[in-house]
Amino acid sequence: MPLFCGTSLARRIESAEAHLILAATEAARRRGAKGLAIPVAGGFACFAESASPMNKVVGLGFDGVPDGAAWDEMERAMFACGVAVQVELSNLADPDVAALLADRGYRLVGFENVLGHGLRLNAEPAAPHGIEVRATNDIDAWVDVVVEGFAHPDSADSANEGVPSHEEFPRDVIDRAERDFEQAGAIAYVAMCDGVIAGGGSVRLTDGIAQLTGAATAPAFRRRGVQTALLAARLWKAAQAGCDIAVVATAPGSTSQKNVQNNGFQLLYTRAVMVKAPPPALPREHKRPPPKREP
Structure with a gap:
């Protein structure tokens, strides 16, 4: 609807x-x-x-x-x-x-852009053949695959007409941020292909809202339905928990936006990003040496 x-x-x-x-x-x-x-x-x-x-x-x-x-x-x-x-x-x-x-x-x-998906509890979705999605307590392995996926953007993005992001984050900062989100209540999920962790994602459930807090696929496992499987599993978990809506934020016109819209998400509203830089540092005053005394 x-x-x-x-x-x-x-x-x-x-x-x-x-x-x-x-x-x-x-x-x-x-x-x-x-x-x-x-x-x-x-x-x-x-x-x-x-x-x-x-x-x-x-x-x-x-x-x-x-x-x-x-x-x-x-x-x-x-x-x-x-x-x-x-x-x-x-x-x-x-x-x-x-x-x-x-x-x-x-x-x-x-x-x-902020997109939303109305939730209701249906039968548990079946993952694509060869993919298993499950919640995990192995946070190190989950962070590794998510950071690896973010560090190697999908080549399809280069052909996409989306707006370039105004910011980038170092790999070690992403690693720590993902751990911080997990400590903030995000539930970590991994997708397994042939016994190997192929992708990861997370969801935080609060006030009836399922916040999708990031997902990525390892480069070697792309084009196999990993992201779709991770998304379906998290939406089902959220519906089970009584959430009425799932939300995700994406860059405008990005591959991420296209993927979630292909899976039933709708554009809800847009956030403007407004920035004020710090004022320039004032130069330090240099003390003058004392005048020399006449002999």
Whole structure:
């Protein structure tokens, strides 16, 4: 059935996203990273560590316009961490928030699409022949295959007409971020082909929403239905748990968006990505040497 996304559903999804990033940031802090999280106007400004995908402001626009003084304080804290302030703002959020950001010098750098799939419990889906999908406690093996898949983008992406991403993440940062998401409640799944781990994905269940928190296939096992099998298994798990909707965020026009739409997902709304860079560092004042005394 067609899905309609108004402000009520968008509020639910953005709240779930904000609490996912918050929980992952707290997981980063527990393992020794900085793990800074600042509540702001119903959302959170988060910083996990340098170059982390958790370094952003999420959940804005559904609980009033941010207070100017509180926003100043948040900016100073994020700038002190050495990062720009990146805001992901739904197009269903209060328009006054976007106006505030524009007035404060934030620059639009990109978009991401949020897609949804209505859920109801049917028979357990059958995986393609030769593929077995199961939840796993072997987090090291799961992280290895996901990071390997992300490190080697599908060659089909080069022929795709999608919009290039405005950001990239180092391999070691992705490794730690995936572990942080698992500690934040994401359930890890692996797909097995001929006894070998061929792909991995995860899903976090919260407030009736199934958040698909990333999936990837090892290069040697692509074009065999691994992603479809991982997706079907996670959707079935979510329906079993009583979730009414599954959501995923993708780059606009990307292969990932095409794949999930081919599996029943529909575009719900778009997030604008707005960024403000730290101010330039002030040069240090050099003390003049004392004047020489006349003999």
